[in-house]
Amino acid sequence: MSGLLDLVKPRRSLSRRKRADRLFAACGAGAVFLVVLWIGFLFASLLVRALPAMTAYEIALTVQLEPEQIPPDNPRRGNWRGVLAQAVADLLNAEAQTLDAELIPSERVAAKLLLSKGAAAELRSLVIKNPSWLGKTGTESARTVFLPVSDSLDQYAKGLLVPSTQDGALVSPKTAELFDQLRQAGVVQRKFAWRFFVRADSRFPALAGIAGAVKGSLLAIMVCLFLSFPVGVAAAVWFEDFAPEGRRTDLFRINVYNLAAVPSIIFGLLGLAVFLNFFSMPRGAPLVGGMVLALMTLPTVIVVSASALRAVPSNLREAALALGASRQEAILHHVLPYALPGILTGTIIGLARAFGETAPLLLIGMTAFLTSVPEGISSPATALPAQIFLWADQPERGFAARASAAIVALLIVLTLVNLAAILLREKMEKGRSR
Amino acid sequence: MTQTQTTATTEGADNEICLEARNLSVRYGKVQAVKDISLVVRARQVTALIGPSGCGKSTFLRAINRMNDLIPTCVVQGSVRLGETEIYDPAVEVEALRARIGMVFQKPNPFATSIYNNVAYGPRVQGLVRHRRETDERVEKSLRRAGLWDEVKDRLKESGTSLSGGQQQRLCIARAIAADPEVVLMDEPCSALDPIATARIEDLMDELRARYTIVIVTHSMQQAARVSKRTAFFLLGELVEEGATGEVFTNPQDERTLNYVTGRMG
Ligand SMILES: Nc1ncnc2c1ncn2[C@@H]1O[C@H](COP(=O)(O)OP(=O)(O)OP(=O)(O)O)[C@@H](O)[C@H]1O
Ligand SMILES: [Mg+2]
Numbered sequence: 001m002s003g004l005l006d007l008v009k010p011r012r013s014l015s016r017r018k019r020a021d022r023l024f025a026a027c028g029a030g031a032v033f034l035v036v037l038w039i040g041f042l043f044a045s046l047l048v049r050a051l052p053a054m055t056a057y058e059i060a061l062t063v064q065l066e067p068e069q070i071p072p073d074n075p076r077r078g079n080w081r082g083v084l085a086q087a088v089a090d091l092l093n094a095e096a097q098t099l100d101a102e103l104i105p106s107e108r109v110a111a112k113l114l115l116s117k118g119a120a121a122e123l124r125s126l127v128i129k130n131p132s133w134l135g136k137t138g139t140e141s142a143r144t145v146f147l148p149v150s151d152s153l154d155q156y157a158k159g160l161l162v163p164s165t166q167d168g169a170l171v172s173p174k175t176a177e178l179f180d181q182l183r184q185a186g187v188v189q190r191k192f193a194w195r196f197f198v199r200a201d202s203r204f205p206a207l208a209g210i211a212g213a214v215k216g217s218l219l220a221i222m223v224c225l226f227l228s229f230p231v232g233v234a235a236a237v238w239f240e241d242f243a244p245e246g247r248r249t250d251l252f253r254i255n256v257y258n259l260a261a262v263p264s265i266i267f268g269l270l271g272l273a274v275f276l277n278f279f280s281m282p283r284g285a286p287l288v289g290g291m292v293l294a295l296m297t298l299p300t301v302i303v304v305s306a307s308a309l310r311a312v313p314s315n316l317r318e319a320a321l322a323l324g325a326s327r328q329e330a331i332l333h334h335v336l337p338y339a340l341p342g343i344l345t346g347t348i349i350g351l352a353r354a355f356g357e358t359a360p361l362l363l364i365g366m367t368a369f370l371t372s373v374p375e376g377i378s379s380p381a382t383a384l385p386a387q388i389f390l391w392a393d394q395p396e397r398g399f400a401a402r403a404s405a406a407i408v409a410l411l412i413v414l415t416l417v418n419l420a421a422i423l424l425r426e427k428m429e430k431g432r433s434r
Numbered sequence: 435m436t437q438t439q440t441t442a443t444t445e446g447a448d449n450e451i452c453l454e455a456r457n458l459s460v461r462y463g464k465v466q467a468v469k470d471i472s473l474v475v476r477a478r479q480v481t482a483l484i485g486p487s488g489c490g491k492s493t494f495l496r497a498i499n500r501m502n503d504l505i506p507t508c509v510v511q512g513s514v515r516l517g518e519t520e521i522y523d524p525a526v527e528v529e530a531l532r533a534r535i536g537m538v539f540q541k542p543n544p545f546a547t548s549i550y551n552n553v554a555y556g557p558r559v560q561g562l563v564r565h566r567r568e569t570d571e572r573v574e575k576s577l578r579r580a581g582l583w584d585e586v587k588d589r590l591k592e593s594g595t596s597l598s599g600g601q602q603q604r605l606c607i608a609r610a611i612a613a614d615p616e617v618v619l620m621d622e623p624c625s626a627l628d629p630i631a632t633a634r635i636e637d638l639m640d641e642l643r644a645r646y647t648i649v650i651v652t653h654s655m656q657q658a659a660r661v662s663k664r665t666a667f668f669l670l671g672e673l674v675e676e677g678a679t680g681e682v683f684t685n686p687q688d689e690r691t692l693n694y695v696t697g698r699m700g
Contacts, residue, residue, distance in 0.1 A: 245506040315543040319606075322501060323556040324533035324613060333555075334545060 046411075049404035052158045056193040056206055058146040059114060059182070061087040063123065065133055065141045072135035075128055080120040084147075085111040091187065098185045103178040113175050114182075116148040118204030123147060148195075148206035149188060151398045153179050157190070160397060196405065200373045201387065205398025208391070210406050212373045216286050216366065216381030217355060223290020223377055224297055224354050229347055231294075232301025236343075237331060239302070240309040260299035267296045268360030276364060284365035284380040292364055293354040300353070304346025308339040341428035348421035352414050358385040384410050452477035452647040453498060453617060458512035460493050460502060467493040469671040470512070475664075477616075480639055480648040482658035482679065485668030486694070491651040494668070495619050498649065499535040500528050516617070533560045536610030536646075540622040542602035544594030544609070549586050552594040552605055553577060556613035572612055579645075580608035581638050600631025607638065611646065618642065620650040624657065636661050655695055659683055667691045 063083050070078030088111040092104050105113055116122070126145060127133055133143055148154070152170035155161035156179065163169070163176040182188045200212025235256070243249040271292035275281045281288050312335050320330035336343075361367065367386040374381035382390070384406060391403035453475035460468040468490040475481045483491045493502065500521060502508040514521045521531055533556065544552050553573045554563070563569040573590070577583040582604045586597070594605055603623060610618055620639075624632040639648055639661045652658050658665055659679060666676040667686075675682060675691045686692045 313543070315539055315541060316545070318501065318504070318539065319543045319545065319609075320555070321504065322499065322532055322537040322539075323559065323609065324529045324531075325555075325559045326529050329559055338546065
């Protein structure tokens, strides 16, 4: 009877223990809350800062591509600045009745005030891509194109810059007013900044994009994957299945495992000394970057694969061997497939870490300023984190937003990669209910 | 059951020797697990190994198909002959040896592939089947012999791990005999199974012994009495007594055997 009483009416010490239990749970929940808050704050502030890079103000210009200005046989030699100056003057003339007369600048400076410094290069590359536009005269030669407005005006329109009359101010109130009126007339429009996603780096923020860096990163990661995955898995298999037991193997193992904790810049130094200086491989190429990242990722892949292999039930290996399979057959047919989800997850996480790595890439020259998307693994390239580093270091304000946007892009890639790792693992583990 | 017992004592009494261990010693590092055991196993009958836990039954069994080779610390001395072949001869290919000696483990351990592929695996790695039809035939034959065919013939593509424990163990038996071994070693094959599944496996052994030499390790004295023709009693790594099963259980020569089979020592 007293035993039952003990159960229904908890003793004092029990209620104290329960309180401690609740407190313990609350502490955990509080910690999670803090983490979520902190990450949310980080993401939100990044997004807010990245948003301006997602849109660009562009001006609709009708350019006259007359042969005397732009020789059709050699458009690179064309007088692009002259064409643009003319187009801006024409525009201001055409809009004369909607604009305040005293705001209109002189023809000489109008283009400079309104257009991005990269506008001429932009127009040139646009026309070179469409050669059929050339060699025409009169109204036939006219084309309407959208070109980015000047960096300062872009900033002003996004509320990041206040016009001022002071000397050396980036935007004067007069220019700002003119810009606003052009916007009202529909000549200047806010557009999605597609250039950001398809272009390589540029001296002009309006023209700079992450495509070059993303491709460089992907190429380097490919190289890293193709080197570190097979080598890492092979090494792990050796450690787990073939290595002779003994102190020498233990020494090997400890050394490899310790490599996983070596700071990545050391691998960069190694890459610089060995791949670039000794083997004279191309500087700043994704091939070298990938090799350095592979050195860095390899210990992780080995450690993770070895523990995945160790987790394979020994009776699986024994079953295959008892049927007369050789060691190699038992491993390839049964052990590795069973361990694969673990190995892949580990490899993907290792690659994700390599994807965000900057330090080793700095040393092997993958931080060069490059205005074209790299073609292959041996052409000079830069990587996404290196690009962020470069942009974050620029004085122009337009680059700050781009750096934030590139960080967001990097985080999105990493999140997707990790998500893929989780899904892959779940899917593969479903196939082996043991 | 009693009928089985009587037939077992009359038929195959002078079967030829299939396996012979001579002065076999096995140690793991410094632990001597099997001490100087000499034992003859005759063909096409069931030999049971009994003895308390840790007395070296599994070690002895695994010495027969050289599964102990996998354990780096394990050292084997003495000789084991399969027919005329010394299996510890350096010229012996251990893969080929294991194809001739199948093994069934304590815990059913089917591969995580289909039932079909589970059974076909041995013949495939041994190169015994060249095309689909041969494989089909072999899979069906082995599953029939293991008494599993009728239960799985419509679901050969399903995963081997989706079967019940007893079915999984019979699948493992089918897998072990698919490559046509001469010997089937069974290490406590029923210890993870319920009585009904156990009875099925025991019946199965009765059928299999017409074709295969079976060595079974068991902790169940009743099982040893039911299925085996000869019994060997192990104690602390030594072979205490070996003889006809009926003799060992009813009239053992050694006092230690008597104590064990009567339950005075366990
Ligand atoms: N891999 C191993 N490494 C070291 N010692 C081992 C190993 N396997 C077995 N042993 C030792 O060898 C001795 C015999 O073990 P074994 O597994 O052969 O016993 P068993 O008779 O099969 O016991 P059980 O009935 O419990 O299965 C035991 O003392 C055990 O501790
Ligand atoms: Mg055992």
